[in-house]
Amino acid sequence: MARLVSVLEIRHRDPATQARAGILRTVHGDVRTPGFVPLATKATVKGLEPRDVKALGYDIVLGNTFHLFLTPGHELIRHFGGLHRFMRWDGAIVTDSGGFQVFSMGHGTVADEIKGRAPSGSERAGRILEIAEEGVRFRSYLDGSEKFMGPETSMEIQAALGSDLALVFDECTPFNVSREYTQRSTERTHRWLDRCVAWHTQHAPDHQLIYGIVQGGVYEDLRVESAEAVAARGVDGIAIGGSLGDHKEQMYEVVGWATRAIDDDARPRHLLGIGDVDDLIRGVELGIDTFDCAMPTRLGRHGVAVVPDPERRWRVDITGKRWERSEEPLMEGCPCPTCEAGMTRGYLRYLVRNKELSGLRMLTIHNLAYLARLMADLRDAVATGTLAERAKALRDGAPPRTGLL
Amino acid sequence: MARLVSVLEIRHRDPATQARAGILRTVHGDVRTPGFVPLATKATVKGLEPRDVKALGYDIVLGNTFHLFLTPGHELIRHFGGLHRFMRWDGAIVTDSGGFQVFSMGHGTVADEIKGRAPSGSERAGRILEIAEEGVRFRSYLDGSEKFMGPETSMEIQAALGSDLALVFDECTPFNVSREYTQRSTERTHRWLDRCVAWHTQHAPDHQLIYGIVQGGVYEDLRVESAEAVAARGVDGIAIGGSLGDHKEQMYEVVGWATRAIDDDARPRHLLGIGDVDDLIRGVELGIDTFDCAMPTRLGRHGVAVVPDPERRWRVDITGKRWERSEEPLMEGCPCPTCEAGMTRGYLRYLVRNKELSGLRMLTIHNLAYLARLMADLRDAVATGTLAERAKALRDGAPPRTGLL
Numbered sequence: 001m002a003r004l005v006s007v008l009e010i011r012h013r014d015p016a017t018q019a020r021a022g023i024l025r026t027v028h029g030d031v032r033t034p035g036f037v038p039l040a041t042k043a044t045v046k047g048l049e050p051r052d053v054k055a056l057g058y059d060i061v062l063g064n065t066f067h068l069f070l071t072p073g074h075e076l077i078r079h080f081g082g083l084h085r086f087m088r089w090d091g092a093i094v095t096d097s098g099g100f101q102v103f104s105m106g107h108g109t110v111a112d113e114i115k116g117r118a119p120s121g122s123e124r125a126g127r128i129l130e131i132a133e134e135g136v137r138f139r140s141y142l143d144g145s146e147k148f149m150g151p152e153t154s155m156e157i158q159a160a161l162g163s164d165l166a167l168v169f170d171e172c173t174p175f176n177v178s179r180e181y182t183q184r185s186t187e188r189t190h191r192w193l194d195r196c197v198a199w200h201t202q203h204a205p206d207h208q209l210i211y212g213i214v215q216g217g218v219y220e221d222l223r224v225e226s227a228e229a230v231a232a233r234g235v236d237g238i239a240i241g242g243s244l245g246d247h248k249e250q251m252y253e254v255v256g257w258a259t260r261a262i263d264d265d266a267r268p269r270h271l272l273g274i275g276d277v278d279d280l281i282r283g284v285e286l287g288i289d290t291f292d293c294a295m296p297t298r299l300g301r302h303g304v305a306v307v308p309d310p311e312r313r314w315r316v317d318i319t320g321k322r323w324e325r326s327e328e329p330l331m332e333g334c335p336c337p338t339c340e341a342g343m344t345r346g347y348l349r350y351l352v353r354n355k356e357l358s359g360l361r362m363l364t365i366h367n368l369a370y371l372a373r374l375m376a377d378l379r380d381a382v383a384t385g386t387l388a389e390r391a392k393a394l395r396d397g398a399p400p401r402t403g404l405l
Numbered sequence: 406m407a408r409l410v411s412v413l414e415i416r417h418r419d420p421a422t423q424a425r426a427g428i429l430r431t432v433h434g435d436v437r438t439p440g441f442v443p444l445a446t447k448a449t450v451k452g453l454e455p456r457d458v459k460a461l462g463y464d465i466v467l468g469n470t471f472h473l474f475l476t477p478g479h480e481l482i483r484h485f486g487g488l489h490r491f492m493r494w495d496g497a498i499v500t501d502s503g504g505f506q507v508f509s510m511g512h513g514t515v516a517d518e519i520k521g522r523a524p525s526g527s528e529r530a531g532r533i534l535e536i537a538e539e540g541v542r543f544r545s546y547l548d549g550s551e552k553f554m555g556p557e558t559s560m561e562i563q564a565a566l567g568s569d570l571a572l573v574f575d576e577c578t579p580f581n582v583s584r585e586y587t588q589r590s591t592e593r594t595h596r597w598l599d600r601c602v603a604w605h606t607q608h609a610p611d612h613q614l615i616y617g618i619v620q621g622g623v624y625e626d627l628r629v630e631s632a633e634a635v636a637a638r639g640v641d642g643i644a645i646g647g648s649l650g651d652h653k654e655q656m657y658e659v660v661g662w663a664t665r666a667i668d669d670d671a672r673p674r675h676l677l678g679i680g681d682v683d684d685l686i687r688g689v690e691l692g693i694d695t696f697d698c699a700m701p702t703r704l705g706r707h708g709v710a711v712v713p714d715p716e717r718r719w720r721v722d723i724t725g726k727r728w729e730r731s732e733e734p735l736m737e738g739c740p741c742p743t744c745e746a747g748m749t750r751g752y753l754r755y756l757v758r759n760k761e762l763s764g765l766r767m768l769t770i771h772n773l774a775y776l777a778r779l780m781a782d783l784r785d786a787v788a789t790g791t792l793a794e795r796a797k798a799l800r801d802g803a804p805p806r807t808g809l810l
Contacts, residue, residue, distance in 0.1 A: 043755070047452075047762035051746060072729075072755045079730055080751060088747050324477075325484055341456060342493050346485060350448070350477045357452040357762050 007209055007236055008033070008268045008289065014387040018259055018287030021382035024268050026092040026164035027207040028084060031059040032405070033268065034284045034378055036275065036371045037094060037292040042067050043077070043087045045368075046297055047361040050089045055337075056365065057372040057405075059091050060164075062292045065157050066098035069149065070140050074160035082162030094165035094292070097154045097196075097213070100241070100272070102128070102136050103172040131171075133188070151195040159204045165270075166204065167239055168196035170213040175243040182217035189215045190229050197233055209236035211270060214258045218245045223254060227261035238262050239270040240288075252282050259287040277306065277314040277374060281391050284378045296367035301360040303352035305330040306370040308399040318345045318363075319352055335402045336369035338362040373400035380404045412614055412641055413438070413673045413694065419792040423664055423692030426787035429673050431497040431569035432612040433489060436464040437810070438673065439689045439783055441680065441776045442499060442697040447472050448482070448492045450773075451702055452766040455494045460742075461770065462777040462810075464496050465569075467697045470562050471503035474554065475545050479565035487567030499697070500568035502559045502601075502618070504575040505646070505677070507533070507541050536576075538593070556600040564609045570675075571609065572644055573601035575618040580648040587622035594620045595634050602638055614641035616675060619663045623650045628659060632666035643667050644675040645693075657687050664692040682711065682719040682779060686796050689783045701772035706765040708757035710735040711775040713804040723750045723768075724757055740807045741774035743767040778805035785809045 010022040024031040038045050038053060040061040045053050053061060063083050068074060080086040083093055106128035126141035135150020154169035170189040173182050193212050200210045212230035216222035230238055240258045244251040251274075259269055268289040274280070275293025283291055296306060303319035307330065318330070326345040330338060338348075343362055351359025377400040381390035394400065415427040429436040443450050443458060445466040450458050458466060468488050473479060485491040488498055511533035531546035540555020559574035575594040578587050598617050605615045617635035621627030635643055645663045649656040656679075664674055673694040679685070680698025688696055701711060708724035712735065723735070731750040735743060743753075748767055756764025782805040786795035799805065 042759060042761065043752075044761050044763045047766065049742070049746065049763055049767060051742070071759065076730065076751075076755075080732065080749065086749075086752055088752070325481065327485065337454070337456070341454065344485065344491075346481075347448075347491055347493070350481075354447060354476065356447065356449050357765060358449045358454055360762060361452065361766070362454060 008266060010265055012383040014285070014382050014385070016388055017285040019284050019378075019382050019387055020287060020289070021379045022289075024092075024289065026060075026209070028090060028092045028164050029059060031092050031290070032376075032379060033289040034375060034382075035059065035290050036280065036375045037062045037290055038368055039064075039292060039294050039297055040087065040089070040093075041294075042071075043083060045364075046301065047357065047364050048368075050087065052365065053089070053368075054091065056368050057376065058368070060290070061089060061091065061093055063087075063093055063095045063161060063163060064098070064101065065095050065154055065161070066101035066149070068161060069098065069153075069157050070142050070147070074157040078160040078162075082160070084162060092165070093161075093163040094211075094270070094290075095158045095161055095163035095167065096272075096292075097158070097167040097169045098149055099154070099167075099170040099213070100172045102138060102149055105138055105141075106131070133191075135169075151192040152199045155196050155199040155204065159200075159208065162205055163208060165209050165211055165237065166200065167211045168193050168213055168235070170215060170241060172242050173215065173217055175218070175246055177217070179217075179219055179222070182215075182219060183222055186215045186217070186222055186226050189213065190226070193230065193233060193235075197235065211235060211237040211239045211268075213239045213241045213272070214262070215242040216258075217243050218250060218254055220257050223257040224261045227258045231262045231264060231267075235267070237268040237270060238264075239272050241272040244274075248279065248282075251279070252286065255283065255286050255288070275371065277371075278310065278395060280371070280374060281378065281394055284382070285387070285391065296371050297364050300364035300367045303349065303359075303363065305348075305363055306367045307331045308397045310395060310397045316345075318349045320349075323349045330363070330366050331370075331399065333399065334366065334370075335373075336366045338366040338369075370400065373402055373404070376404035377401045413671060415670055417788040419690070419787050419790070421793055422690040424689050424783075424787050424792055425692060425694070426784045427694075429497075429694065431465075431614070433495060433497045433569050434464060436497050436695065437781075437784060438694040439780060439787075440464065440695050441685065441780050442467045442695055443773055444469075444697060444699050444702055445492065445494070445498075446699075447476075448488060450769075451706065452762065452769050453773075455492065457770065458494070458773075459496065461773050462781065463773070465695070466494060466496065466498055468492075468498055468500045468566060468568060469503070469506065470500050470559055470566070471506035471554070473566060474503065474558075474562050475547050475552070479562040483565040483567075487565070489567060497570070498566075498568040499570035499616075499675070499695075500563045500566055500572065501677075501697075502563070502572040502574045503554055504559070504572075504618070505577045507543060507554055508577040510543055510546075511536065538596070540574075556597040557604045560601050560604040560609065564605075564613065567610055568613060570614050570616055570642065571605065572616045573598050573618055573640070575620055575646060577647050578620065578622055580623070580651055582622070584622075584624055584627070587620075587624060588627055591620045591622070591627055591631050594618065595631070598635065598638060598640075602640065616640060616642040616644045616673075618644045618646045618677070619667070620647040621663075622648050623655060623659055625662050628662040629666045632663045636667045636669060636672075640672070642673040642675060643669075644677050646677040649679075653684065653687075656684070657691065660688065660691050660693070680776065682776075683715070683800060685776070685779060686783065686799055689787070690792070690796065701776050702769050705769035705772040708754065708764075708768065710768055711772045712736045713802045715800060715802045721750075723754045725754075728754045735768070735771050736775075736804065738804065739771065739775070740778075741771045743771040743774075775805065778807055778809070781809035782806045
């Protein structure tokens with residue numbers, strides 16, 4: 001349901017780029033923007049308690065409609081009073097619509113291309129039975145039972161979850177499809193957008209804002225058309241989804257088409273599934289307010305730490321033999337609880353290789369702490385008119401400054 | 406190496422039982438006794454960081470010689486400056502000798518009987534090749550390679566680990582063996598004890614104390630003989646191990662034989678592998694100073710919470726269907742971080758059933774917090790001359806008092 005009040009309060013602008021910094025207001029507190037949103041896909045940030053997420057400086061997490069629909073089910077979460085109360089997180093929550101996950105089952109390559117990885121076993125185990133105008137019939141990866149999700153289903157689930165920000169149900173097209181397929185798919189996404197907005201207007205909880213999703217693949221005219229179509233609807237915020245191309249420069253170009261087409265101060269812009277350090281910096285310059293990504297948490301669980309090293313995509317895989325005897329911390333001078341406690345790469349390597357939960361947790365904490373500091377650094381840079389220098393320094397491998405809010 | 410100074414400072418005694426309360430001094434800080442020792446088997450309390458363990462009120466953890474020998478190896482841990490520095494735990498550490506684990510591979514029923522469970526897959530996958538006077542040859546459960554552990558090996562590993570309290574290498578006999586087998590085995594354990602003490606006297610780090618282990622199965626004369634034999638050696642502390650019988654009353658009887666035979670103020674007594682609430686209460690009455698057990702951490706990872714319910718062994722399994730919609734906390738009025746955060750049985754059930762790390766962690770925290778409070782309650786009761794009433798109340802299902810040190 002379109003709100004008549006602005007939910008985004010822009011406080012600062014960078015004169016040279018589209019970057020902006022401010023506050024996104026929700027009934028579960030303010031979200032500092034630009035900000036990163038950690039994944040709580042299945043009603044928990046994996047390995048962390050809500051108090052940990054809070055202590056790392058996060059205002060908001062992302063729950064997943066598709067996964068929570070399959071287990072424990074939105075009716076159960078409704079029984080507990082919604083997702084905030086179920087998972088005891090009193091900050092803001094955005095829920096992904098489930099579109100990405102549903103379509104990933106059909107063409108696993110969406111996941112590959114957009115997230116830069118192979119689809120997980122669980123997602124692949126499910127399977128699409130039919131994609132129709134009404135919605136998508138599929139088999140649950142949990143028990144093989146037949147399920148249906150369409151625009152109204154997704155919104156109904158999100159209403160039961162009671163998230164602060166709901167995303168519309170969209171068809172997420174992979175990279176390797178034709179312009180014609182992308183166009184037809186984008187048009188269907190727009191028809192689904194109307195149905196989502198209609199359902200939301202009538203039934204959603206008062207506090208829940210709705211975000212439209214811009215599709216259109218890597219085609220400029222389709223992206224612009226989609227951005228305008230979404231902006232024309234009375235949505236509260238706008239997310240950018242789907243295939244953003246097969247390399248970073250193309251991704252930035254595609255995102256730029258969309259953000260320039262939705263030149264809008266009142267509505268927050270969210271970039272779906274992007275979280276590499278350089279992509280976050282560029283995303284902020286392109287006018288993105290919030291980002292979500294599995295990267296810091298998923299990589300953490302696989303022994304990859306985020307470090308200020310642009311040569312290696314800001315990553316170090318500490319599971320390699322070369323770190324066996326390393327007494328180095330994940331990052332020199334890092335103020336995160338893991339590095340502050342003096343945890344060495346050698347010890348963390350041992351823990352991760354032995355699948356010790358504490359190791360997965362400590363790497364997750366380090367990675368999320370890094371991204372929290374990065375976003376605080378970028379927010380401060382926008383506020384103080386120093387984005388150009390800070391962005392350059394960060395791109396060159398400067399560690400994010402500490403102690404910023 | 407026998408120390409000429411007392412390591413145990415007994416400050417209070419219960420007039421009606423053998424219970425005593427005080428301080429066990431180590432170079433890594435004081436351990437309040439009677440106290441529970443959480444397992445950090447593989448150089449981490451599973452799912453927890455050292456700061457968590459500290460915050461729960463623990464002074465000491467237990468590392469395992471057998472597991473750390475197989476991975477990452479004691480030489481690697483020595484490279485890091487010992488186990489304290491490797492795992493960044495600055496409190497005290499006791500290391501189990503590896504005897505229990507080595508012999509569990511041969512007769513898995515030791516584990517069954519003593520720990521009340523089936524041996525884990527990993528332990529079962531290894532296998533004993535030969536038990537001889539020299540020691541035990543076995544296959545690693547990790548890579549099938551042939552390994553050897555004898556008294557000197559165990560002490561050498563523990564010296565490299567640099568634990569504050571080292572346990573001697575013993576043969577751990579199962580319940581279902583004859584008196585003759587038990588006797589021969591106990592005699593070998595005593596010969597191994599001499600070799601351990603000899604090695605330790607010459608090579609162990611100065612700060613490391615050595616504990617002998619009383620064996621003798623369920624036979625009074627063998628237990629008493631073993632207790633006296635161990636006490637006669639110049640060990641710093643005495644642990645009670647092996648088969649304690651097939652029911653609780655027998656266990657208490659066996660422990661009582663041993664503690665009465667080592668009526669000794671200077672030396673701490675440790676009861677190996679025991680951690681049920683009623684057993685801890687009785688153990689304190691029998692004069693035990695420290696206990697270790699996998700129960701609170703292992704059960705926590707399987708969805709079992711410790712609660713003040715004597716009818717159900719102080720346990721509730723929250724994975725059952727009946728808890729699906731439960732908004733109850735694990736325990737009403739519990740001050741642990743999990744219950745304080747308002748986590749419901751329904752939510753924790755969902756997390757544990759979905760193998761979410763945060764669920765395993767939050768149950769582990771609750772269970773360890775419960776046992777920390779129980780031991781603080783018992784210490785206070787001994788100090789204030791109220792053990793009889795408190796023990797009765799706790800046995801009847803009173804929750805441990807909070808706010809005690």
